[in-house]
Amino acid sequence: MISSVFSWLGDGANWSGPDGxxxxxxxxxxxxxxxxxxxxxxxxxxxxxIGHTGKGGVAIAGVANxxxxxxxxxxxLYLVIAYSGNLPTxxxxxxxxxxxxxxxxxxxxxxxxxxGVQNVDPAARDAxxxxxxxxxxxxxxxxxPNALPLIISGIRSSLLQIVxxxxxxxxxTLGGLGRxxxxxxxxxxxxxxxGGAVLVGLLAVALxxxxxxxxxxVVSRGITGRYALPAASADVVAAESSVSV
Amino acid sequence: xxxxxxxxxxxxxxxxxxNGLDLVAPSGKITVxxxxxGCGKTTSLRMINRMIEPTSGTIWLDDQDTGKVDASTLRxxxxxxxxxxxxxxxxxxxxNVATVPLLLGRDKKKARSQAIxxxxxxxxxxxxxxxxxxxxxxxxxxxxGVARALAADPPVMLMDEPFSAVDPVVRAELQDxxxxxxxxxxxxxxxxxxxxDEAVKLGDQVAVLKVxxxxxxxxxxxxxxxxxVDDFVAGFVxxxxxxxxxxFESGQLDPDTEQTxxxxxxxxxxxxxxxxxxxxxxxxxxxxxxxxxxxALAEGKQVTPELxxxxxxxxxxxxxxxxxxxxxxxxxxxxxVLIDDNGALVGTVTASEVVQxxxxxxxxxxxxxxx
Numbered sequence: 001m002i003s004s005v006f007s008w009l010g011d012g013a014n015w016s017g018p019d020g021x022x023x024x025x026x027x028x029x030x031x032x033x034x035x036x037x038x039x040x041x042x043x044x045x046x047x048x049x050i051g052h053t054g055k056g057g058v059a060i061a062g063v064a065n066x067x068x069x070x071x072x073x074x075x076x077l078y079l080v081i082a083y084s085g086n087l088p089t090x091x092x093x094x095x096x097x098x099x100x101x102x103x104x105x106x107x108x109x110x111x112x113x114x115x116g117v118q119n120v121d122p123a124a125r126d127a128x129x130x131x132x133x134x135x136x137x138x139x140x141x142x143x144x145p146n147a148l149p150l151i152i153s154g155i156r157s158s159l160l161q162i163v164x165x166x167x168x169x170x171x172x173t174l175g176g177l178g179r180x181x182x183x184x185x186x187x188x189x190x191x192x193x194x195g196g197a198v199l200v201g202l203l204a205v206a207l208x209x210x211x212x213x214x215x216x217x218v219v220s221r222g223i224t225g226r227y228a229l230p231a232a233s234a235d236v237v238a239a240e241s242s243v244s245v
Numbered sequence: 246x247x248x249x250x251x252x253x254x255x256x257x258x259x260x261x262x263x264n265g266l267d268l269v270a271p272s273g274k275i276t277v278x279x280x281x282x283g284c285g286k287t288t289s290l291r292m293i294n295r296m297i298e299p300t301s302g303t304i305w306l307d308d309q310d311t312g313k314v315d316a317s318t319l320r321x322x323x324x325x326x327x328x329x330x331x332x333x334x335x336x337x338x339x340x341n342v343a344t345v346p347l348l349l350g351r352d353k354k355k356a357r358s359q360a361i362x363x364x365x366x367x368x369x370x371x372x373x374x375x376x377x378x379x380x381x382x383x384x385x386x387x388x389x390g391v392a393r394a395l396a397a398d399p400p401v402m403l404m405d406e407p408f409s410a411v412d413p414v415v416r417a418e419l420q421d422x423x424x425x426x427x428x429x430x431x432x433x434x435x436x437x438x439x440x441x442d443e444a445v446k447l448g449d450q451v452a453v454l455k456v457x458x459x460x461x462x463x464x465x466x467x468x469x470x471x472x473x474v475d476d477f478v479a480g481f482v483x484x485x486x487x488x489x490x491x492x493f494e495s496g497q498l499d500p501d502t503e504q505t506x507x508x509x510x511x512x513x514x515x516x517x518x519x520x521x522x523x524x525x526x527x528x529x530x531x532x533x534x535x536x537x538x539x540x541a542l543a544e545g546k547q548v549t550p551e552l553x554x555x556x557x558x559x560x561x562x563x564x565x566x567x568x569x570x571x572x573x574x575x576x577x578x579x580x581x582v583l584i585d586d587n588g589a590l591v592g593t594v595t596a597s598e599v600v601q602x603x604x605x606x607x608x609x610x611x612x613x614x615x616x
Contacts, residue, residue: 127331130296130403131345131393132321145335220335222377 001190005198008191019179021199027175028203031166032159035101039158042102043109044151051117051147052139060114064107072165076100080172097169104165105158112154116147145220152215156208163204167196177203246272247293247401247433252302254288254458262288263458266302270450272400273431277448279438281481285458286437290403293435294320306401321345324394324402324432328410330386332378338364338389339374345397356396363392368422384415391423395430404436408443420446441482445470445489453478467493491567496602498569500562500583500592508534508550512542523578526553531589533559533582559584562591566606570599 008014015021050057079096087095120143128142144151167178177200184193221227247270254263263285270276278286291297293304295316304311311319332341340347342360347353361371367388378386387407394402408416408423424447427434438444444451445466453461453469455477462474470490473479479486504518505527518524519539526534526548535553542552557576560568562583572581573596580593 121329121331121334123327123329123331124333125331126296127325127327127390127393128333130294130320130325130327132317132319132348134317137348142333142335146333220377222335222337222379225379227377227380 001194004191005194008195009198014192014195021180024175024177024179025199025203028163028166028177028200031097031101031169031174031176032163032207035098035105035162035166036155036159038098038102039105039109039162040155043106043154043158044113047110047113047151047154048117048139048144051114052135052143054118057114057118061111064110067103068107070103072100072104073168073171075103076168076172093169093172093174097166097172097174100168101162101166105162108158108161109151109154112150112157113147116150116154117143119150120146146223148219149215149223152211152219156211156215159207159211160204163207164200167200246270246305246307247276247435248305249289250303250305252289252292252304253300254285254292254297255300261458263292263299266458266460268452268460268463270433270435272307272433274449275427275434275436275447277436277438277444277451278454279441279444279448279451279481280454280461281456282439283456284454286439286454287405288458289454290405290435290437293401293403294323294325296320321348321397322399322401324397324399326387326390326394326402326404326407328406330378330383330390330407332386332389332393334378337375337377338369338381341378341389342392342396344393345399349397360392360396363395364389367392367395367426382415384411384419387411387419391426400433402432402434404434406438407436409438409440416443423447442489445492453481488567491570491603492565494566494603494606495564496566496606498562498566498583498594498599498602500594501580503580503582503590503593505531505590506537506548508548510548512539512544512546515539515542515548520580521578523554523580525578525580525582525590525593527590530587532587533584533590536577538577557582559588561586566599566603569594570596570603573599 009021017023046060049055050060076096079099080093083096084092117139124142124146125138128138133141166176167181169176170178170182177196180192180196180199184190184196216224249266249268252263252266253261255261266285266289268276278289280286288297292299293306293311295311299312306319306323333344336344339357339360342363343353343356346356346359361374364373365371369385369388369392373381373385378389381389387410390407394404408419411419420443436444436447438447448466450463451466451469452463455461461481462469462478464472464474467490469478469482470486470493473482473486503525504520505525506515506518507528508526515524515537516539522539523536524539526537528534534550535555536557537548537552538554542548554577557578558568558572559582560572562585569581569583572583573579573594574581576582576593578593580595581599582593583591585591
């Protein structure tokens, strides 16, 4: 079983052509990042607004959680059936597929972004304002840099969910790595089916690693604690004395 | 100069935080707002830089109505120090300090080099520049907070309980350095605290506020201790007022010359120097090290650091009578050690000598005010 999966993956013929792994991988990335772009466009500004102003947090948290409960697959089928007549030909399947991936991805980004901003040390925020930063300066110079670890981890989990779920695009005649799973199932070609699943898993892990590296470089060392200099120790605690005889 | 004119802060739920405050904080002086929780001291401070907007009344900064300028612009011209320092965790110490100059669009390199100078001024080594706030102790973070507030050289500083989150030893040290710094800089400072001892120690004038946001008394620390205006102020100022007021009483003492010993001297030398069985050990610069009891030194033995009794406090000869009295009371020999500005021994005084001095000064003042 496992060896047949490897031989399917190892067969160069399976990698080339319009039905090949390479092309499907590119398609999968297109769906995933296409959806992610919309997720970021919606989730980040909304999250920053809620976190910065403290307004609408409860309402948005409720909506986000409700979205999480929507069954992605069911929603996809419903949208295709309900709207296929109203969409331009190219978007009959792509539109609903992207839409459900966006619905899937927004909650994690949105809630992590506003939680990240809200959790910024109130004293730092107060000091920033008190020193004369405008609202926007407080947001971009203090709140966002300090919220980055949470914001990025929201993006990471959102991306993982999207990459894993983008396989359903194949169910509505689209491409992507889901193609191998669905075709493999209908053709009883279990090597192809399992190979597709392995590829999705590997892709998810690879993308998460890339995100981890990005996180490492964009988050301040003052927050991650990876200091270049040795941490405070005896030499730092000096200069304290009291007078007595 | 900062001037409050009938300033009121009333919240929508009806709570009155500040009720008709009239007060002038003179330029170049430290004005302390002190009072119990809910007296509106922090609210009053935060209305100066409009972190809180007054409901009515006017706050003047020299001849500028603070309500009529852009809030961010106003704040950039006022130093702001808060309780937990509020440093930016993601920025290095030098960039934290340079925050306001950078906001004002000053040259980055210059702002940083000035920031490092300021760090040294508040007692932080320049080597801390590239560290992050999380690598510093609470007291060190607070020093950074003070340096950051000073960075754009604002004439006015607002300090909201800046030293209350650090331990007592570090707090005393920060207070002393703050006073030294202020003697060099001469800023107009509003300082909020709930600690009356801190208020009395730091303030040129102290405003005692009552719950409900009214001013109970505005006076110099010495007046506050000796002549509280009502029961509230008397109760808030607390016990030991008479003793604490001595902290503002300086007077010429006539110290006795003290025979001293050094480390390594033998029992015979200690015996010769001793009065009432104790003699004082000093170092080569005549700085007092501690008392040694002649009887504790066996024949032929030498004075070692372990033998020294270090319980006595040292009082600067130019300091307060409170310090001198405390030195006398805490000394195992019954003689308080007076030192000069370099820390070198001047002489010793007994408690009764200090008390006599106090009594004659107070008597002189009583007679003076009677006549």
